[in-house]
Amino acid sequence: MPEQPAPPSSVPTKRTHRSQLVVAVLLAALGFAAVAQMRLTREDDDYSGQGRESLIQLLGSLSAAAERTQSQIDELERTRGELLSSSERRQVAVDEARDRLEVLEVLTGTVAATGPGVTIAITDPSVAVTAASLLNGVEELRDAGAEAIEINDTVRVVASTSFTERDGQVMVDGVTVRPPYLIDAIGSSHTLSEAIVFPGGLADEIERLGGAVTVEEADLVEVGSLHSIDAPEYSQPTEG
Amino acid sequence: MIAVFGLALGVLAGLLLEPSIPIALQPYLPIAVVAALDAVFGGLRAHLDGVFDDKVFVISFVSNVLIAALIVYLGDQLGVGGQLSTGVIVVLGIRIFSNVAAIRRHVFHA
Numbered sequence: 001m002p003e004q005p006a007p008p009s010s011v012p013t014k015r016t017h018r019s020q021l022v023v024a025v026l027l028a029a030l031g032f033a034a035v036a037q038m039r040l041t042r043e044d045d046d047y048s049g050q051g052r053e054s055l056i057q058l059l060g061s062l063s064a065a066a067e068r069t070q071s072q073i074d075e076l077e078r079t080r081g082e083l084l085s086s087s088e089r090r091q092v093a094v095d096e097a098r099d100r101l102e103v104l105e106v107l108t109g110t111v112a113a114t115g116p117g118v119t120i121a122i123t124d125p126s127v128a129v130t131a132a133s134l135l136n137g138v139e140e141l142r143d144a145g146a147e148a149i150e151i152n153d154t155v156r157v158v159a160s161t162s163f164t165e166r167d168g169q170v171m172v173d174g175v176t177v178r179p180p181y182l183i184d185a186i187g188s189s190h191t192l193s194e195a196i197v198f199p200g201g202l203a204d205e206i207e208r209l210g211g212a213v214t215v216e217e218a219d220l221v222e223v224g225s226l227h228s229i230d231a232p233e234y235s236q237p238t239e240g
Numbered sequence: 241m242i243a244v245f246g247l248a249l250g251v252l253a254g255l256l257l258e259p260s261i262p263i264a265l266q267p268y269l270p271i272a273v274v275a276a277l278d279a280v281f282g283g284l285r286a287h288l289d290g291v292f293d294d295k296v297f298v299i300s301f302v303s304n305v306l307i308a309a310l311i312v313y314l315g316d317q318l319g320v321g322g323q324l325s326t327g328v329i330v331v332l333g334i335r336i337f338s339n340v341a342a343i344r345r346h347v348f349h350a
Contacts, residue, residue: 020242023242023297023298026301028246031252032259033269035255036259036261037261
């Protein structure tokens with residue numbers, strides 16, 4: 001047994017030894033208990049060590065907190081419902097606006113369009129076809145429900161398109177187009193071809209001028225040229 | 241030295257064995273630990289003063305623990321367990337501080 005330096009006491013060594021042992025046992029018990037308690041405190045949410053009163057207080061504050069939280073939940077759910085219905089409405093509005101946008105884009109010629117329609121070729125060997133004749137043909141096509149029209153794959157015909165003549169050459173929207181003229185129109189192909197070849201229509205007019213008209217119905221006509229639009233300078237949309 | 245070994249052994253045992261304390265004892269253990277700490281610091285002070293007596297230490301240790309537990313039990317029965325526990329902790333804390341101050345004077349002479 002290793003001998004410790006004798007503590008400052010007058011008792012014999014053997015007794016000192018036993019006293020140290022007793023102290024060691026007690027300290028071991030203390031360390032054990034302390035560690036166990038620490039572990040317990042860490043494990044439990046420190047409820048088990050608390051008195052009845054503080055537990056009741058705890059319970060009260062917890063149920064108050066639960067009430068508050070419940071009312072918050074109700075409020076948030078109400079808000080969520082409102083937001084959901086409003087976002088649904090907004091989605092419908094967005095869809096409608098997008099549909100309208102597509103229609104308007106095709107009508108104003110700012111996007112390329114494709115669909116069934118006709119391709120009309122007008123030969124003009126005697127250079128006698130005038131802008132008025134072309135405009136007449138375009139008007140017939142519009143009457144027949146043409147949604148997108150282009151001439152010679154270069155000029156898109158829209159509401160504001162002009163047909164003019166300079167030095168005997170036809171200009172569409174300021175762009176010179178030369179014969180043979182090639183008109184692509186998207187719409188009901190049968191109706192469109194009828195609008196050209198009916199007696200006294202464009203076909204008859206061109207043939208009287210010495211040209212020839214061939215109408216070809218197709219399941220897929222591509223209108224690829226675009227018309228650029230500027231924001232209106234003077235007019236503004238009225239409300240309502 | 242043996243005493244320090246005992247303390248280390250107890251801590252080690254507590255860490256390794258992961259003891260579960262019976263629920264009946266759980267309210268008393270924290271206070272008992274603090275009371276035992278008070279007895280330990282008192283014993284250390286007596287040791288440095290040269291008047292350490294193992295009998296006194298054992299009796300003060302055990303009685304501290306028992307009285308602490310008794311006070312907690314009584315407080316729980318009377319419905320003032322929390323306040324009484326706080327009071328006991330405060331008193332024991334003051335005693336621990338004064339004992340530590342005496343020990344400090346012995347060790348550092350300051």
